[in-house]
Amino acid sequence: MRIFIEAVGIAGPGLNGWREARAVLSGAASHVHADTTIAPILLLPPAERRRAGAVVRLAVGVGLDALAEAGRPAAEMATVFASSGSDGETIHQMLSVLTTDPRAMSPTRFHNSVHNAPSGYWAVATGSREPSTSLCAFDDSFLAGLVDATAQSITEARPVTLIAYDMPYPPPLHQSRPIVGAFAVALVLVANDHARTIGCLDIGAPGNDRSDHPTPTPMSVPALEHLRAGNPAARCLPLLARMARGEAGHVLLNGAAGSTLDIHFSPRGTS
Amino acid sequence: MFPLTLGHACIVSAIGEGQAATVSALRAGTSGLAPCRLQSVDLPIWVGEIPALDDLRLDPQFAGFDCRNNRLAELALRQDGFLAAASAAVARHGADRIGLFLGTSTSGIQQAEHAYRARDRLTGELPGWFDYARTQSTYSLARYLRARLGVVGPSMVVSCACASTAKAFANAARMIAAGRCDAAIVGGADSLCLTTLYGFQSLQLNAEGPCRPFDIARSGISIGEAAGFVLLENPSTDWTSAELDVRILGIGESNDAHHMSSPHPEGAGALLAMQRALAAAGLRADEIDYVNLHGTATRAGDDAEDRAVFALFGDRTHVGSTKGHTGHTLGAAGIVEAIIAMLSIRHGLRPGSPCTQRLDPSLRSRYAIAPTATPIARVMSNSFGFGGNNCSLILGGR
Secondary structure, three states: OEEEEEEEEEEOOOOOOHHHHHHHHOOOOOOOOOOOOOOOOOOOOHHHHHHOOHHHHHHHHHHHHHHHHHOOOHHHOEEEEEOOOOOHHHHHHHHHHOOOOOOOOOHHHHHHOOOOHHHHHHHHHHOOOOOEEEEEOHHHHHHHHHHHHHHHHHHOOOOEEEEEEEOOOOOOHHHHOOOOOOEEEEEEEEOOOOOOOOEEEEEOOOOOOOOOOOOOOOOOOHHHHHHHHHOHHHHHHHHHHHHHHOOOEEEEEEOHHHOEEEEEEEEOOOO | OOOEEEEEEEEEEOOEEOHHHHHHHHHHOOOOOEEOOOOOOOOOEEEEOOHHHHOOOOOHHHHHHOOHHHHHHHHHHOOOOHHHHHHHHHHHHOHHHEEEEEEOOOOOHHHHHHHHHOOOOOOOOOOOOOOHHHHHOOOHHHHHHHHHHOOOOOEEEEOOHHHHHHHHHHHHHHHHHOOOOOEEEEEEEEOOOHHHHHHHHHOOOEOOEOOOOOEOOOOOEOEEOEEEEEEEEOOOOOOOOOOOOEEEEEEEEEEOOOOOOOOOOOOHHHHHHHHHHHHHHOOOHHHOOEEEOOOOOOHHHHHHHHHHHHHHHOOOOEEEOOHHHHOEOHHHHHHHHHHHHHHHHHHOEEOOOOOOOOEOOOOOOEEOOOOEEOOOOEEEEEEEOHHHEEEEEEEEEO
């Protein structure tokens, strides 16, 4: 499958915004740790703005950044949200309340606990009635989201924005499911090339579990490799690094059950 | 992208294990709802419980997956010859050419509820037996089916609250159309847990007594647990078997863009999803014989859906909700009702609404309380969820 990329949104430790991240990932600037920027969603009405948790703000924020960069109205955009764990803080609070007597659950916390909460807030913020799906493939959630969004864009001939995001769980869930850093990425995907695309991805045939498994492409900077290996959404980093360098070539991303999937990036004008 | 053959299917819900038991209950108008007996639940609610899950054991090699949700998935897989059908599909297509597109809302979170009650008093740590990846994780269901069925194609779990397993059909259809797989296993499971029982209670959406869709005295939902799976293939694959007589003709998705947990009051997003499904199928509204509603029996939800359905179908088309049979099975509602739609077509049966007594006169769609034997060629099945997700499926006979 071939898909063209119009714009990137990104938020991560020392990777806040595509301009900063592009400099770091291309090697033009060194990576300096800084907390992930998680801003309020100004498009939301005040009540919803207060209810939107950090995961929602992280995911919606990178999506809006990418669409602003692409110059596309969010209201007309189909979306795919991909995450392993969604809102761990809310889930922890809810599980804690359920051990008490009475089990005084908060209605806001309950509706924020659904896996598709960022997608729901996104629709309220942008007014988009276009299809939006929310999926999970554990550590491989970014890749599953990329393949799903690409298939949707190609088969339905429409632009689709992929938003992948994951944040650490608080203790004690963190010990059972350690996730590194707060990281989110958004890619605006279109099926046909035009003057404003960054380049295209050729997504290889599905990997299978029978052959030898080449290891996924690592990051050369240790802090970024730590992030890539530890946050499901950050599995995209080797791909973003190619895009930042504007350099054609292959990357191998983790697929399900130890397999890898080959993705080839071609900068605009070279494919 | 359409049609797609919806062939082998398995189902389990509070009205029975397997297709035959499900059809019998639909014909007889039997409700699977009963007062909640789940341990330690002190709510005056009715639920659609499957007691067999308490004693069900997974094969020892899959013991790490043990939780109520994966037991529920396992119970469904054991029905209707599905395991053999899945093996045959693996032999026919190759394990890497079959995708898994599953849905759930809460997955195995009940296991985390247990683990939180067993936290170490001093350190707060969770007990050593707790296995996040294989139970609580939203992806646990797909991980279990991969291991259980030996399917290694593309896999994902869609978690769009109560629209999850309806929307999973759309993911599967796109991936088959894009050539990423040749066949797909679509479906999912959602099991009873404190999270949803107390969560819906906090939103004041649980009914007193059994849920009564479209009733003037309806007061909310009754949560049920259920699982179902279907094998979805291109019609070119094998279109001769009498069992493979139902197809997915179209799917429509939309979002309300209104509120996290309340439907758009006019049903604007629901209407859009139904219109998109008709457009994808190339059908007019009057070519649909029966609409299986989302119809959860909340005041606002039934009202909004009625407005949208009436705007599209007027009072000509028969509509109904089967939530009074199964309860609202949350993330599994899409697959349960897709299979009920398939059974309606195959058996010439329009289901009724067992707990509904007196229809709300302010709702204008043609709602049927009694089950009726009648030929049915095409069914629309609606599933809507938190976060404003709407999905309509259209199924049709040969």
